[in-house]
Amino acid sequence: MKTYKIITLGASGAGKTVFMASMFKALSIQGTHGFYLEVEDHNKRKLLNSIYTQVIKGDSWPQGTKYSEVSEWTFTCRVKTPSLDDYPACQFTYFDYAGGRLTDVDEDEEFEGLVKQADAILGLLDGQKIHAWMTGSNELAADSFLNKDLPSILKLMLSCKVPIHFALSKWDLLENEFSLNQVLDRLCEIPKFEQLVRDRNKAGSPVRLIPVSSVGLSFVTPAPDGSMKKISGAIPRPFQVEVPLACVLPDHLTAWLNQVSQKREQLETKDKDPKQPNIITMLLNWAEPVINTATEIGTKNLNLEGESSDPDTLNETIAKKLVSNLIKFAFQNIKKAADERAKLTREQINESLKNVKDEETALTHAIENFLYIQHTLSQTYPQSEIIL
Numbered sequence: 001m002k003t004y005k006i007i008t009l010g011a012s013g014a015g016k017t018v019f020m021a022s023m024f025k026a027l028s029i030q031g032t033h034g035f036y037l038e039v040e041d042h043n044k045r046k047l048l049n050s051i052y053t054q055v056i057k058g059d060s061w062p063q064g065t066k067y068s069e070v071s072e073w074t075f076t077c078r079v080k081t082p083s084l085d086d087y088p089a090c091q092f093t094y095f096d097y098a099g100g101r102l103t104d105v106d107e108d109e110e111f112e113g114l115v116k117q118a119d120a121i122l123g124l125l126d127g128q129k130i131h132a133w134m135t136g137s138n139e140l141a142a143d144s145f146l147n148k149d150l151p152s153i154l155k156l157m158l159s160c161k162v163p164i165h166f167a168l169s170k171w172d173l174l175e176n177e178f179s180l181n182q183v184l185d186r187l188c189e190i191p192k193f194e195q196l197v198r199d200r201n202k203a204g205s206p207v208r209l210i211p212v213s214s215v216g217l218s219f220v221t222p223a224p225d226g227s228m229k230k231i232s233g234a235i236p237r238p239f240q241v242e243v244p245l246a247c248v249l250p251d252h253l254t255a256w257l258n259q260v261s262q263k264r265e266q267l268e269t270k271d272k273d274p275k276q277p278n279i280i281t282m283l284l285n286w287a288e289p290v291i292n293t294a295t296e297i298g299t300k301n302l303n304l305e306g307e308s309s310d311p312d313t314l315n316e317t318i319a320k321k322l323v324s325n326l327i328k329f330a331f332q333n334i335k336k337a338a339d340e341r342a343k344l345t346r347e348q349i350n351e352s353l354k355n356v357k358d359e360e361t362a363l364t365h366a367i368e369n370f371l372y373i374q375h376t377l378s379q380t381y382p383q384s385e386i387i388l
């Protein structure tokens with residue numbers, strides 16, 4: 001089973017640990033998401049649950065992560081069928097650490113090693129500091145975001161090629177005053193941010209800005225000293241905490257498909273249109289020669305292989321499985337069917353749950369759900385995939 005490693009990059013207080021606990025809580029039962037997460041290590045599961053309890057109960061918050069502590073949280077993504085059979089699909093390992101290690105230390109080899117191993121990077125931008133910057137209400141907080149936190153995140157992101165996601169944390173503090181577009185416009189005024197996005201766009205590697213709130217709207221009010229006061233009797237409604245995880249695999253695959261097609265075409269032009277097609281169109285373009293034959297004589301020409309530890313072979317296997325699924329969906333008019341597929345309703349995806357019978361079909365089903373979550377994000381926030 002493939003494990004996707006994700007490192008969260010965020011300054012102290014950005015909300016990394018609270019986010020992790022809230023994401024686990026939201027995804028720990030299958031519910032409407034079509035998959036669920038399990039933390040196999042009993043002690044870690046207890047710890048994560050107790051962090052979430054501290055978030056939603058009492059007046060205090062979980063303590064900041066200790067400097068020496070690098071927590072590794074491994075989540076197994078599993079799918080439960082209507083007959084209650086249960087299959088693992090893939091794993092996600094998140095690394096959490098004290099944010100000071102990112103901003104206050106010049107060289108941290110252990111930390112840089114983690115970044116180099118990652119399959120995706122999740123940069124947590126502190127919504128509270130962004131609010132201070134956008135409103136001009138707290139120069140110190142804005143200055144720390146612009147001159148310390150963001151440059152440290154961008155520096156590490158520039159050192160690797162994997163897909164990057166920015167989670168805009170504490171969205172509950174911004175939501176009523178600013179649109180995502182307004183925040184994005186301000187961020188794009190920062191030359192290094194803009195450059196990073198342009199480089200990624202050129203390479204065909206997705207960059208996303210995803211608003212999230214680990215507690216949801218009207219659960220806290222900011223006190224004058226900057227701390228968060230929980231509102232008595234308020235109910236937590238975590239917002240989009242499942243989205244960054246759901247984007248990892250589709251974006252990883254998108255970046256890989258782009259690399260393959262760029263290699264294949266040996267692109268010479270530098271001014272290629274940076275607007276990348278969506279993952280489904282790319283899958284179909286990538287597989288076009290096979291599809292032409294396959295649509296005539298059946299899907300067997302896709303030659304689905306077993307799993308391998310080689311990342312290229314593994315990506316190829318996943319891509320083929322998805323394409324084969326698309327073909328099964330409609331033999332005729334395949335491109336139209338693919339567009340329809342991207343608009344699948346939750347009910348239709350739930351139908352596909354009936355086909356889950358082993359690890360392989362569980363992974364396909366999980367990816368369909370990831371694509372559904374990603375599609376919903378792009379409907380709600382079309383600007384969340386940053387394309388300049």
Ligand SMILES: Nc1nc2c(ncn2[C@@H]2O[C@H](COP(=O)(O)OP(=O)(O)OP(=O)(O)O)[C@@H](O)[C@H]2O)c(=O)[nH]1
Nearest residue numbers: 012013014015016017018061064065098099214228
């Ligand atoms: N309004 C609001 N506040 C939040 C949210 N998530 C976290 N916070 C606040 O931010 C504080 C810091 O969150 P943590 O998750 O501990 O931050 P961290 O990034 O892990 O910080 P370090 O461990 O020091 O690196 C919390 O104690 C809350 O007061 C959120 O979704 N909305």
Ligand SMILES: [Mg+2]
Nearest residue numbers: 016017064065
């Ligand atoms: Mg922490």
